[in-house]
Amino acid sequence: MADTAGPGAAPVGGAPSFPVPTMPAPPVGIVGLGQLGGSLAAALTAAGRQVSGWDVDPAARDAAAARGVRITREFSGVVVLAVPLPAMATALDGLVVDADATVTDLGSVKVPVLDALGPVLGRRFVGGHPMCGTERSGHGATDPQLFAGARWALCLERDTELPRWLRVAEVALAVGAEVVPVTAAEHDDAVAAISHVPHLLAAALAGAAAEAGPLALALAAGSFRDGTRVIGSDPAFVTAMVEGNARPTAAALERVRAQLSRPWPDLVATGHAVTTRAGDRRTVRVPLERAALLALGRAGGAVHRRLAAFVEGWVPGEG
Template sequence: MSRLPVPTLPAPPVSVLGLGQLGGSLAAALAAAGRPVSGWDVDPAARDAAAAAGVRVSDRLEGVVVLAVPLPVLATALDGLELAEDATVTDLGSVKVPVQQALGARLGDRFVGGHPMCGTERSGHAAADPALFRGARWAVCLEPGTSPARWLRVAEVALAVGAEVVPVTAAEHDDAVAAISAVPHLLAAALAAAAADAGPLALSLGAGSFRDGTRVVGSDPAFVTALLEQNAGPVATALAAVQRQLARPWPELVADGHAARAAWAGPAGRRPVRVPLDRTALLAVGRAGGAVTGRLAAFVEGWVPDR
């Protein structure tokens, strides 16, 4: 099996396009880590906030270019901007297959899809937090045509801000995120709407379980709608699976759900792994539920669950 080529040049600069919560957090975190980083946003207030965090403000895109813009405008985000010919482009979008199709067709192997699994229901540059990515999982897509060297460059950006990299295909990402992100948004919205229909007394009695169950419904509705509509097939499949669970006898459902949550949230070991830089080995780490935490020459180091 062929090994991926290892880039030997110094880590390139990072250009972040879009300085809202995710983009602003990433740019500030990279600046704090000493990584050369620039940022650009159409909002002057977002540019000012990034500059105050030590980010150089520039609309020239070079090195590793991170598209931190809303899903509906990802495909056209680069229009009218100066993109260096050797730049590697990635994104932070919560859906990957449509983005891979659109930007892959335009950029070829210069594009590597990505998605950090973090953020809050807040949005905009005022919600930026340099610590946002610490300990977060960051999916970095490995398609058959992905350039290995460029994949490494994107992974290095995620590692530089304290995230753990999960190698994954775009399709696998979308199936997984439909189940653990998109469907929870739908359930939170349904729970909030049903409670509102139940009247003021019900709402006045709402406590921890209701608060936690509806937290994400505070997200920007346009963001959530884009997440759902651009991943409609996997979301429908994941929602149908939840509906089948709800149709089960309640005692069985509650018992099985409790057991599943305990198994997932309980203490589990992490078995260290070192894998060669080839696509099959990297994807095996992600599919096992593990992540990459560092790089050592022609290998990456990380872990897989040890239960």
């Protein structure tokens, strides 16, 4: 690349870290056809990928079939678990999965899912989490554009097989997402701060406003709506998410409490500076090697294209 992404990045023309697969894109099977799974199936079908799916809800199966998804209990290629966190460990029960299939998930926490599925699936498992979705749920909330422009965290553990990681990354790229290489622990620490704590703060803000009385709720407008939107999500989903990531969420919440104890002018100025910072990006090419890919993610960057011996992406600009 003309630019590098820090440690491990290399210029165009460097050697690949492993033989680059040339096989056609594998089929994708999706277990769970609610908002995320149904949206992924619809987006992949629109992109020309071969997609099959299953859901315990007949209505979700019928809705997916109407969008061109083949409904089956047999899967191969890349298998995506798009089920609630409490159901993750049993999601494949009663299904037939090819012995060489790569399995990934869309769960909002990664360490507990890795702990549950890693011993069973071994190196076949690649944890993932697309940072998208709305407060709506179920197959009625399907949106084939849901992933366009979204960040998709994809876990690279020490024993992750890079060709499998790339297969999952290609699924994310096919629906318009940008891939952020992370470890499961790094992911959980990060999303505690930018997703899980905001859900708790939204709940606290709504509860405090209710205690202020009917007049306060009657006057609530844009800032209150924006600040409380996410707590309109299914309470069971939010509870499973924050309890499944309890330690990092508690630590992130303590950082928020510390911020709130600062003098208000300093607090406001700091927050304003963070949210209005420059959004410049610098294009980089990174070799297909774990340390280099993780360096890209840790720098705040993402992958947006697969090349032969590299991935192309971006990191935040320095200006």
